[in-house]
Amino acid sequence: MHTLLPFLLAMIAAIVLLNMWAAKLRIAYPILLVVGGLLVSFIPGLPVVRIDPDLIFFIFLPPLLFEASWAISFKEMKKWWRIIGSFAFLVVFFTALSVALVTNYFIPGFTIAIGFLLGGIVSPPDAVSTGAIMKFVKIPKSTSAILEGESLLNDASSLIIFRFALVAVGTGQFVWQEATLSFLWMVIGGAGIGLLIAWLFVQAHKRLPTDAPSDIALTLIEPYLMYWIAEQVHSSGVMAVVCGGLYMSLKRLVFLNSASRIQGYSVWQSFVFILNGIVFLIIGLELPEIVSGIRAEGIPLRTAIGYGILVTGILIVARMISSYTALISTIIFRPSVQPHASSRARRWLMPLLLGWTGMRGVVSLAAALAIPVTLDNDEAFPHRNLILFITFIVILLTLLVQGLTLPYLIRKTGFFDGAFAEESEKVTKLKMKQGLKTHVYEVLKDKYENKYQGNVIIEKTLKQWEERTKVNDENWMNRETKQIFIEILDSQREYLTELNKDQDINEEIIRQQLYQIDLEEERLKRI
CATH class of the missing domain: 1.20.1530.20 (Na+/H+ antiporter like fold)
Structure with a gap:
């Protein structure tokens, strides 16, 4: 041994x-x-590997x-x-x-x-x-x-x-x-x-x-x-x-x-x-x-x-x-x-x-x-x-x-040159991100209409969702706001799951985005 x-x-x-x-x-x-x-x-001298x-x-x-x-x-x-x-x-x-x-x-x-x-x-x-x-x-x-x-x-x-x-x-x-x-x-x-x-x-x-x-x-x-x-x-x-x-x-x-x-x-x-x-x-x-x-x-x-x-x-x-x-x-x-x-x-x-x-x-x-x-x-x-x-x-x-x-x-x-357009993945990602942005906006508006009005953080997030601005002050998010954000992330997963049913969507792109959402949720939990 x-x-x-x-x-x-x-x-x-x-x-x-x-x-x-x-x-x-x-x-x-x-x-x-x-x-x-x-x-x-x-x-020479190495032990014989047998399984x-x-x-x-x-x-x-x-x-x-x-x-x-x-x-x-x-x-x-x-x-x-x-x-x-x-x-x-x-x-x-x-x-x-x-x-x-x-x-x-x-x-x-x-x-x-x-x-x-x-x-x-x-x-x-x-x-x-x-x-x-x-x-x-x-x-x-x-x-x-x-x-x-x-x-x-x-x-x-x-x-x-x-x-x-x-x-x-x-x-x-x-x-x-x-x-x-x-x-x-x-x-x-x-x-x-x-x-x-x-x-x-x-x-x-x-x-x-x-x-x-x-x-x-x-x-x-x-x-x-x-x-x-x-x-x-x-x-x-x-x-x-x-x-x-x-x-x-x-x-x-x-x-x-x-x-x-x-x-x-x-x-x-x-x-x-x-x-x-x-x-x-x-x-x-x-x-x-x-x-x-x-x-x-x-x-x-x-x-x-x-x-x-x-x-x-x-x-x-x-x-x-x-x-x-x-x-x-x-x-x-x-x-x-x-x-x-x-x-x-x-x-x-x-x-x-x-x-x-x-x-x-x-x-x-x-x-x-x-x-x-x-x-x-x-x-x-x-x-x-x-x-x-x-x-x-x-x-x-x-x-x-x-x-x-x-x-x-x-x-x-050049066997696969022209077999698929390189822009297709970019188009798919843009479509997915635009869909997520619209989806998040609708969730905020329909579910939290009374809550986000007057809340500077949520309004700012709604307007700048695509950029996902990070705030340096770690005390800005309370428990209620954090729960809202986590629910939004869960809603995004549901949206992506439905989007993945489209046969033209590359599932690898969906999985990459789901991984990013997981990382975002873990970041929120540690704030």
Whole structure:
């Protein structure tokens, strides 16, 4: 313990430093973390990092999925649900099937079941890597919504494939009827369990006298409890966390106060950042041990790298084929909801871009590490080290090749130039602020007409609401006036919630304004 603790602290310090360096170089931090972990692994004398395969999912996945479900726009998911659904389920299955068939043909000893196991591991693109890369380029909200929604749901579908393939490898048989019923229970049961537990926690937040620290502590417990209960009844813990997280995200204004939302945002950002950083570092740190494993199996390193490149190529081609299939289907059956592009040529090039966004990362590594070392009969799990090595090569290649070139390609080709007007966000913000100003004026006039007349502070605030003049004298606001201002802020939240129902309004702008309102309320409480 005394030797491991300094190593863990050094890992966190390295994560922070590599993140700062990545920001300075304007590249996605997962890329530097993987490379950094790989370089650190060659330092002699470092302790070997091993995580129990039974705990890898439970430690990392629940909080990462929970935070992602809070960050995504549910409104945009509903708008693009056909494309998101096809990428999250059909495309994942098609990709896993492609990997299974090709590896069964080219890799000696790889059965269809082992191929499906590998396909389930490497099928889901990584939300963290994609999000980190997209920070350096501007893309339309329709494209970002599709990528975020897909990355949230495809984790569930790929891990369901992974679980079935794991059973098939262990037992040597696969019963389609049982698998279908089990699949339905995993999806429907997982979603139901997640929603039920989320509802119970929402009631607990609302009815118990919680403060910001206790609210945040409960949100840290919630994803783990959702995942654990769902897994105990052999349902999908991933579906439980995703659905429960989406429900609680929609209800955040109901059961969390402004202090809990503000402080919780910072705590979760730091927590998820450290978790992601540790996983990406582990990807690099694990490589030397994996290489030793494949050499022990008598597989030449060059051959194993070739297998990794082959699987990476399959993933890219399968994703591009799926992207074009999705676009053609949308044009034929739902032309009114197809993603916007500035020209016909760019519309047909968009699937090429979507095909190039499939960076792999946290979920793939977690799934690969979760493969048991031995089968139920105590025999070594077949080709475990080779599967781990191929997964590592896939993650490394997609991060380095696609991750480094994607921002450059978008900027160089000007793919999204004209795909959306830059003024649209400014127009939306102006419309929102003007609406808020009018709304506040009407609330003051209708509800406090008798109170604000003669009150210099409220009259001044009404006239200069847009500028939000700050008064230096801290004794100017009494309890009654403060309560009026807080009620006005609550009214603004209601207005923004209604405004967000407009499909043309970017939800991210609404969330930014709600965050500003939370900050204003906390400022008022401290006056």
